[in-house]
Amino acid sequence: MGTIGIVVNPNSGKDIRRLVTHATMIDNLEKVNILCRIIMGIGSLGGNHDIYIIPDRFRLGRAAMRDLQDTEEVKRVQILDMVYFDQQDDTTKFTEIMVNEKKADVMIVMGGDGTSRAVAKAIGDVPLIAVSTGTNNVYPTMLEGTSVGFAAAAIASGLLSREDIGPRGKRIDIQVADRRSDIALVDAVFSTSNFVGARAILRNEEMDSVLVTQCHPANIGFSSLAGTIEMITPDDDYGMFLDLNWNKHDYICAISAGVMLKFGVDEKKMLKVGESITQKPDYDGTVAVDGEREVPFRAGDDVTLTLTRNGPRKVDVRKAVELGAKRGMFKV
Amino acid sequence: MKFTKDQMLKLYEELVHVRTMNDKIVEFIFGGRIAGAIHPSLGQEAIVAGLMFAYENTPYEVWRTGTHRQQAAMARTVGLDGFLAELMNRATGTVHGIAGEYHLVKLDKKLLPHSGVLGVTPPTATGFAWSLKLGGKTNAVVSCPFGDGMMSEGYVYEAMNIASIHKVPILFIIENNGMAMSTPLEWESPIEDLYLRGISAGMKGSSIDGNDVEAVVEATLEGLDQAAKYNPNVIEMKTIRWGGHFVGDKQEVYRDMSFQEGLEKHDPVIRYEQTLLERGVANEDHFAKVKAEQRKLLDAAFEKAVEAPFPKKEDFLNPNIVYTNTDGLPL
Numbered sequence A: 001m002g003t004i005g006i007v008v009n010p011n012s013g014k015d016i017r018r019l020v021t022h023a024t025m026i027d028n029l030e031k032v033n034i035l036c037r038i039i040m041g042i043g044s045l046g047g048n049h050d051i052y053i054i055p056d057r058f059r060l061g062r063a064a065m066r067d068l069q070d071t072e073e074v075k076r077v078q079i080l081d082m083v084y085f086d087q088q089d090d091t092t093k094f095t096e097i098m099v100n101e102k103k104a105d106v107m108i109v110m111g112g113d114g115t116s117r118a119v120a121k122a123i124g125d126v127p128l129i130a131v132s133t134g135t136n137n138v139y140p141t142m143l144e145g146t147s148v149g150f151a152a153a154a155i156a157s158g159l160l161s162r163e164d165i166g167p168r169g170k171r172i173d174i175q176v177a178d179r180r181s182d183i184a185l186v187d188a189v190f191s192t193s194n195f196v197g198a199r200a201i202l203r204n205e206e207m208d209s210v211l212v213t214q215c216h217p218a219n220i221g222f223s224s225l226a227g228t229i230e231m232i233t234p235d236d237d238y239g240m241f242l243d244l245n246w247n248k249h250d251y252i253c254a255i256s257a258g259v260m261l262k263f264g265v266d267e268k269k270m271l272k273v274g275e276s277i278t279q280k281p282d283y284d285g286t287v288a289v290d291g292e293r294e295v296p297f298r299a300g301d302d303v304t305l306t307l308t309r310n311g312p313r314k315v316d317v318r319k320a321v322e323l324g325a326k327r328g329m330f331k332v
Numbered sequence B: 001m002k003f004t005k006d007q008m009l010k011l012y013e014e015l016v017h018v019r020t021m022n023d024k025i026v027e028f029i030f031g032g033r034i035a036g037a038i039h040p041s042l043g044q045e046a047i048v049a050g051l052m053f054a055y056e057n058t059p060y061e062v063w064r065t066g067t068h069r070q071q072a073a074m075a076r077t078v079g080l081d082g083f084l085a086e087l088m089n090r091a092t093g094t095v096h097g098i099a100g101e102y103h104l105v106k107l108d109k110k111l112l113p114h115s116g117v118l119g120v121t122p123p124t125a126t127g128f129a130w131s132l133k134l135g136g137k138t139n140a141v142v143s144c145p146f147g148d149g150m151m152s153e154g155y156v157y158e159a160m161n162i163a164s165i166h167k168v169p170i171l172f173i174i175e176n177n178g179m180a181m182s183t184p185l186e187w188e189s190p191i192e193d194l195y196l197r198g199i200s201a202g203m204k205g206s207s208i209d210g211n212d213v214e215a216v217v218e219a220t221l222e223g224l225d226q227a228a229k230y231n232p233n234v235i236e237m238k239t240i241r242w243g244g245h246f247v248g249d250k251q252e253v254y255r256d257m258s259f260q261e262g263l264e265k266h267d268p269v270i271r272y273e274q275t276l277l278e279r280g281v282a283n284e285d286h287f288a289k290v291k292a293e294q295r296k297l298l299d300a301a302f303e304k305a306v307e308a309p310f311p312k313k314e315d316f317l318n319p320n321i322v323y324t325n326t327d328g329l330p331l
Helices: A028-044 A060-067 A088-101 A113-120 A145-156 A222-227 A317-326 B005-030 B045-056 B071-078 B080-087 B121-134 B154-165 B195-200 B213-228 B268-279 B284-307 B313-317
Strands: A003-008 A050-053 A077-079 A106-111 A127-132 A171-176 A180-184 A187-191 A207-212 A238-245 A251-256 A259-272 A276-279 A285-289 A292-297 A303-308 B061-064 B140-147 B170-176 B204-209 B233-238
Touching: A003 A028, A003 A060, A003 A088, A003 A113, A003 A145, A028 A050, A028 A060, A028 A106, A028 A145, A050 A060, A060 A077, A088 A106, A088 A113, A106 A113, A106 A145, A113 A127, A113 A180, A113 A292, A127 A145, A145 A317, A171 A187, A171 A285, A171 A292, A180 A285, A180 A292, A187 A222, A207 A222, A222 A238, A222 A251, A238 A303, A259 A276, B005 B045, B005 B071, B005 B213, B005 B268, B005 B284, B045 B061, B045 B071, B045 B140, B045 B170, B045 B213, B045 B268, B061 B121, B071 B080, B080 B284, B121 B140, B121 B154, B121 B170, B140 B213, B154 B170, B154 B195, B170 B213, B195 B204, B195 B233, B204 B213, B213 B233, B213 B268
Parallel strands: A003 A050, A003 A106, A050 A077, A106 A127, B061 B140, B140 B170, B170 B233, B204 B233
Antiparallel strands: A171 A180, A171 A303, A187 A207, A187 A285, A207 A238, A238 A259, A251 A259, A276 A303, A285 A292
């Protein structure tokens, strides 16, 4: 019997990029559907795992439990009893409780890059399954909920070890002067926009420079931008820093869903894991982490980005299910 | 997009202005100096202040409707003294004190009619926006804010449908505070993301944190910009109603009061103060100064309004005041 924590972000997949682009929409009803499929996937393989779901103001966990009320699988599901404020910190706090008190074997996260990031702050070495319900994500992927349940069950029942899952991923540690620190999983962008507000970056002139942990031209966003110059996989032990120049038009990338931008680069620098880069912007701005303006800085602040291997141990669901099958998970 | 220091300080002043007006309304009602059920926007100041700011900082001509929770925004549109006198049914009010805040219309100030009947405002606002388009008026849009309760009225779907089919220059803003009078959202709608109703009508839409004043400004400016391009759209702003439906409403009878735990984390004024402190834009002394200034301003304005005479009996029977023709002029 194992323990599984599930984060469902009620706020992912609905920001203002949907007003000005053709970004993907995943409403909360669909999130409940996916959650139901995850629970059924976990429960159908036996194992009597304890499943904890994060509480939220919109009661997405309760909605899934209501939809599954006549099933055996739902009997081991509970909404974690914790104080929450419908803010990003809830996700980190839930993860802390799941990891430290409930001794979770695996965490499942439904949301965007930002939701995985909030979990990554507290997850440590516990395996993470990241399911995309956000805006054109890079870190979490679009996954079938039932398969996610299978993979989680394989880990929770001990069929898969942490070594089977693979090493911990890359992470960018951000330090703003001596005031504030934060992390990013995929990209950290110096933005000239000096407020957090609706978080999404909509205009190219807002982007000054970027550090990515992984990039590919088929992605969307800053990872796509960097990926048009050079591709970096999650396994590579390096990242790439680009100082952007919007007066040059050397490359074209998909900066948002269906939105292309031409850009150029003044400086390209490869960073190995363990290396840092420090910028001292002459403007008040924000560091956008994984696509969202999040970390404010003031003109003249030293802002240091360090590439580490402190990211989550991310589960390849397809590979996990394959291994589970080979080890008898589906034998009745 | 960037906010200058002056703009940040102005936004803070707007937030405090809205909060202070809310506090004054409560004070005047419990002091027996305002009659009737008034619905201040306590806890929802970021939306009111954000809309006020966005309307004044967009390049477009914004025709707007009011709501029962947007006193400060309506006052900004028609003038503070006239609005407060109208709120107190004084003859010096914007429409001579016979309408009260609910039925305030001031077309020469771009304030369109909004109805006390739930659901009626979006259709009339849509019709007006359509007329702007048909009349060939460019760079003119309609902003139509309303609450989550109104989203349960069929008229609103019809308005969104018409707006979407005919590409009407309108921005629908759903001020979702989770309570429709005494009915929690989950009792009236299986869908808690109400902007999806607009999406289902074929519009673009999004949902934002309605307690973050800068997010409200940013989203509203984008929404107005899209509307001006004849892309009607809907923005849901999620917030929390602090008090009863109206001042004096005993909400503890029907509401799970656990929402009050940690409410300060959602307080738009406190949140923005923390933001400004972190940015080094303002300090506690500044906050105290703004609060004192707004208190002084609104103390004086409320006293001035309440000292004004009541309308005469004949005014209530004067069709040139009570009714209006299609041009918003006397009969």
